[in-house]
Amino acid sequence: MPARPGGSVADIAQRLLAGDIAAGARAIRWLDDRDPRGAALLAAIFGHSGRAQVVGITGPPGAGKSTLTDMLVTEWRARGRRVGVLAVDPSSPFTGGAILGDRVRMGRHATDPGVFIRSLGTRGQAGGLSRSTYDAALVLDAMGYNIVVVETVGVGQDEIDVVNLAHTTVIVAVPGLGDEIQAVKAGIMEAGDIFVVNKADRDGYVATQRQMELMLHLRAQSLPDQPPVPLLRAVAARGEGAAEIVDAVEGHRIALEAAGDFTRRTSARAREQVLALVRDALMERAIRIADDHLMADVTTRRLDPYEAARHILHRLSQGSLAA
């Protein structure tokens, strides 16, 4: 019987650094499941990461993000790049279950060894990503994929965590979503590095394009130091627009590197990740303290919420945080 990919941490780390797909997949599982082996594995591979360009693809539900991703992967492969894809879909807050369907649009890459596609459920995390997305991106980076695409869940107005993770964020819009108001509300317009109007063969394309131009014009006025932002059209279902978008993504990387911002974005991402880990660990301890000691008093109104919070912070600062 062949060795099951259970493997030791050292074995999995060594194999994934050599590009072994099953080992990389198992590493992502450990990290996604918050298995203790995940943290040990990350320690072994972190020094080998930092080369890939992480490209976020985000936009409202139905914008065609998966189809666009599929089209871009084809273009990157034609240019000889190896591509990892992390496709995030929402988990049910009630059952924890999820239907992860982004692969359906990417079937043609299934057996290409230069493409690794992994579906992730959000598992209770808000913001458009799973908690494990940062870690999974590091694994694919360490495996030697040149491009790591992170396709978010369909986002609404402020679920743009992906900008903290990605070097380059592509915002996908489509005609006919009542955009005048939506585009203004969304923090999205300030966040993107490249804008794409997909399904550009549809009615309403011209109106959407004009609204986007207007928004980007206003953005350019309020952020005069930033370089101009490309606004591109695509019909992803027919493969139209791929070369222009990939050119823009490559151009963005070159511009980031020239300005020293590639490293800066990578370290900003690491900072986010570190703070998220600290936040999660502290929150777990805070929840335990609250539930074990304080909430009964708050429930019976002997203790007010502010006072309770002060108690918890005090106890956190006293205790051994490593526990």
Place this chain on the structure above:
Amino acid sequence: MTTQPRRPLRVLLAKLGMDTHTVGVTIIGHALREAGMEVIFTGLKQTPEMVCAAAIQEDVDVVGISTLSAGHTRSLPKLARLLKEAGADDKLLVAGGVIPQEDKPLLEAAGVDRIFTMGSDTRDIVAYLNDWWAARQAEEAA
């Protein structure tokens, strides 16, 4: 450092063969999600090679195959063989759809762990997967 939550069972659902009937596999997918599982759809017209690659990349616990257009006596054993060759035969391989009773022995001998024929109750499928999962976790903990 952190308390470990019970991780959800990950299930790949794929259709082998050239038919385009998705009702059955969609119903199963929703039933599994309601049972708290992560269900990964791969879409239609999959080859054994595509399913094997997806199962490995997704590192699923269970590979569920829907087959409605015959050909399963070739495609399912081939998938089982590919998974084994890739060292991924720790995954549970389950099939359902139009599979005649007389094909069962051949498929089981080829490495298909369980076959749910027409008319199977989704609750039985959920119960079967949960039982298998509980046994597997006990085995891993031991």
